Amino acid sequence: MTDGATRDAPGTDLRFSGALPHVAHVALARPAFKGDAAAAVRRSRAGLEQAAAQLGFVLTVPSGGAERHPRNDAPFSPGVVTDVPEAQRVAAALSADPPDLLLLEHATFATGELIAPLVAAAPRVAVWALPESGPGTGPLPQNALCGLQMTLSLFDTPQFGRRGEPVRWFHGEVHEQRFAAPFARTIAALRAVRALEQATVVQIGGTAPGFYALEEAPAALHGVRVVDRSLGELFGAISEVPDEEAHARAEAAREGHDVEVDEGTLLRAARIEGALERLADEVGAQALAGGPAILMDLSDIDEAADALLLWHCGNAPAAWADPDGARPRLTTHFNRDDVGPVRDQPLRPGPSSALRLLDGGRTALVAGGSFVGAKREGFDGVRGWWTAPSWAGRRLPARRFLAELLEQRVPHHLALAQGDHQAVLAEACFWLGIEVRPVEPRPFAIEADA
Numbered sequence: 288m289t290d291g292a293t294r295d296a297p298g299t300d301l302r303f304s305g306a307l308p309h310v311a312h313v314a315l316a317r318p319a320f321k322g323d324a325a326a327a328v329r330r331s332r333a334g335l336e337q338a339a340a341q342l343g344f345v346l347t348v349p350s351g352g353a354e355r356h357p358r359n360d361a362p363f364s365p366g367v368v369t370d371v372p373e374a375q376r377v378a379a380a381l382s383a384d385p386p387d388l389l390l391l392e393h394a395t396f397a398t399g400e401l402i403a404p405l406v407a408a409a410p411r412v413a414v415w416a417l418p419e420s421g422p423g424t425g426p427l428p429q430n431a432l433c434g435l436q437m438t439l440s441l442f443d444t445p446q447f448g449r450r451g452e453p454v455r456w457f458h459g460e461v462h463e464q465r466f467a468a469p470f471a472r473t474i475a476a477l478r479a480v481r482a483l484e485q486a487t488v489v490q491i492g493g494t495a496p497g498f499y500a501l502e503e504a505p506a507a508l509h510g511v512r513v514v515d516r517s518l519g520e521l522f523g524a525i526s527e528v529p530d531e532e533a534h535a536r537a538e539a540a541r542e543g544h545d546v547e548v549d550e551g552t553l554l555r556a557a558r559i560e561g562a563l564e565r566l567a568d569e570v571g572a573q574a575l576a577g578g579p580a581i582l583m584d585l586s587d588i589d590e591a592a593d594a595l596l597l598w599h600c601g602n603a604p605a606a607w608a609d610p611d612g613a614r615p616r617l618t619t620h621f622n623r624d625d626v627g628p629v630r631d632q633p634l635r636p637g638p639s640s641a642l643r644l645l646d647g648g649r650t651a652l653v654a655g656g657s658f659v660g661a662k663r664e665g666f667d668g669v670r671g672w673w674t675a676p677s678w679a680g681r682r683l684p685a686r687r688f689l690a691e692l693l694e695q696r697v698p699h700h701l702a703l704a705q706g707d708h709q710a711v712l713a714e715a716c717f718w719l720g721i722e723v724r725p726v727e728p729r730p731f732a733i734e735a736d737a
Contacts, residue, residue: 308387308478309344309345311349312392313391314331315393315434317395323420323428325362330460330461331417332364338461338471342474348364349384350376350380351373352367352368352373352376352377353368353373357370377405387477388412388477389405389409389413390415392415392417393415393438394417394431396433397438399438403446412455413457414455414456415466416432417459457470472710472714473714476714480719483510486510487511489566489567489570490514491518491520491563492516492518508648520566521563528558528565536560537553540553540556541553541617544615544630545616546628552619553628579606581599581604581702582602585692585701586670592672594659595656595685597703598665599668600669601629602669603634605632607669608633608634610635611660613661617631621668633671634658635658636658636661638657639706640704641653642701643700643701649721650722650724652679652695653678654679654688654701657673678691678725679725681725
């Protein structure tokens with residue numbers, strides 16, 4: 288296969304090369320249709336190469352396709368299928384080096400015998416149709432949209448053998464927003480999928496006593512590895528952090544903060560931070576988000592303001608602090624004596640997205656909302672009033688959102704990332720076979736609906 292150019296996408300953390308999804312592009316072009324399929328494929332390929340650089344994925348093109356158009360002898364770009372033998376050769380190349388996604392383009396209409404070998408050779412498939420070209424009169428040049436509909440209908444047939452499996456579809460030219468926007472979302476979702484499939488989670492010391500619902504047991508995510516480390520191993524790693532490193536970390540922690548703890552407390556936290564990084568590095572624990580995430584409790588509701596208070600005891604990174612608020616404080620724990628340091632800060636305003644895997648990873652809560660920032664204060668700790676909550680893309684009043692959390696017995700702690708990533712999270716769940724929990728229908732009115 289040949290590789291397209293890639294680079295780190297803006298605003299995306301691609302330090303882990305395993306998070307780069309590989310997309311194989313194969314085009315279908317039947318010679319009976321008189322549109323300029325060769326030019327269409329060249330146009331698509333050039334646009335995908337640009338997208339690979341912008342979005343951060345590896346574009347691959349399998350060998351074995353047609354070299355020239357059977358009807359007019361026009362030269363084809365690599366990776367074009369016009370007959371069954373070509374489809375079989377391309378499928379063999381795909382099987383030898385499976386991509387994360389096969390992007391199967393209908394440059395023209397094509398029938399199932401060309402497509403079946405290709406879809407059998409890739410773990411995930413997206414089908415793409417180009418719009419019709421030309422003046423809109425005379426012979427139909429491509430009939431690609433019809434091909435898209437037919438191909439999607441064939442996934443449930445015995446010949447394809449992909450009943451119930453996810454498949455994505457696109458329609459439009461590569462430069463058009465109707466293609467570019469959903470395709471960018473798919474790439475982001477695949478990056479999350481790839482990271483999750485290769486993820487290693489380090490669990491240190493087990494869950495806190497009495498926190499029964501928080502055990503790490505992602506049984507439905509078969510590629511995820513959970514590595515247990517004891518508290519004794521953590522304490523050993525803490526003692527091995529060099530003094531020079533601990534002092535450097537402690538000094539860096541002071542930047543941008545009002546520090547209200549003594550040097551010994553700050554150094555102790557710096558050693559813990561260094562030890563945690565070492566334990567993670569030893570087993571290759573990976574990052575998933577493109578920026579720092581936070582873990583929050585739902586601690587209060589203001590029904591008049593239609594807002595929820597998300598709060599935690601001081602564990603959010605400084606990057607989440609509202610720049611228009613007071614400087615973050617490094618201080619002692621708010622509810623426990625002589626424990627710290629913890630951070631005291633209001634969370635920066637703007638949209639955020641929440642994810643909670645449930646049932647061992649078989650289902651998930653995907654939610655969103657918007658923090659109002661420091662203009663409204665809350666309890667000491669990291670905190671923010673969260674407005675306009677949505678559940679699986681459905682906007683809900685704050686009280687109804689709370690009711691869903693309670694009625695669906697969602698364990699406490701929501702992981703949040705900055706920005707509205709709900710559609711990407713939902714698509715990642717789609718590819719992984721994780722059901723996004725919907726808002727449950729209520730046959731009778733309940734207090735939360737009033």
